[in-house]
Amino acid sequence: MPELRRHERQERRLMWFKVDDKFAMHPKAMAAGNAALGLWVRAGSWSAAHLTDGRIPAELLGALGGNQAAANRLVKAKLWEVEPGGYQFRDWSDYQPIAEDVKAAEAAEKDGGSWGNHVRWHTRKNVYNDHCKHCRAGQEATA
Structure with missing residues (x-):
């Protein structure tokens, strides 16, 4: 396997x-x-x-x-x-950690990974991607 x-x-x-x-x-x-x-x-x-x-x-x-x-x-x-x-x-x-705290930490970790990918693949390369929530948020902030 x-x-x-x-x-x-x-x-x-x-x-x-x-x-x-x-x-x-x-x-x-x-x-x-x-x-x-x-x-x-x-x-x-x-x-x-x-x-x-x-x-x-x-x-x-x-x-x-x-x-x-x-x-x-x-x-x-x-x-x-x-x-x-x-x-x-x-x-x-x-x-023990309670469910609410575990879920919040998981969400923060997931969002942190998403942000790191955005910086690596979009920000550093000056690439805009319509499917990226961080790109869209940045576009809305400058509009």
């Missing part, structure tokens, strides 16, 4: 689910136990990838390698809260 280029592999920037390096021995982690923490890590990774801000639908427990007992242990250990239709990571926005 040919190797895919970065833009072909993913549509969004690579997201990370952050876990504190002291979490392994934290009292909440110890209370939850390893099986529940496996669910916690997989659910956190899923939530970060899908920009759900720490919301986990109950129907995903099995797909994430967990079960109701593991979810209950996470709730009891105060790592998750029960909410209608599923669960919510406690204090998600204190430790």
Whole structure:
């Protein structure tokens, strides 16, 4: 299978689910136990990838390698809260980027790349392109 280029592999920037390096021995982690923490890590990774801000639908427990007992242990250990239709990571926005910020950063990154291409291919070469939003904006500003 040919190797895919970065833009072909993913549509969004690579997201990370952050876990504190002291979490392994934290009292909440110890209370939850390893099986529940496996669910916690997989659910956190899923939530970060899908920009759900720490919301986990109950129907995903099995797909994430967990079960109701593991979810209950996470709730009891105060790592998750029960909410209608599923669960919510406690204090998600204190430790993870929220969807709104991720989307804003992606938009800024995309626009920055667009601007860089405009400068390289149009501004530096004195080329006007009707399909380029930056060329059109510059044309409107001088009109």
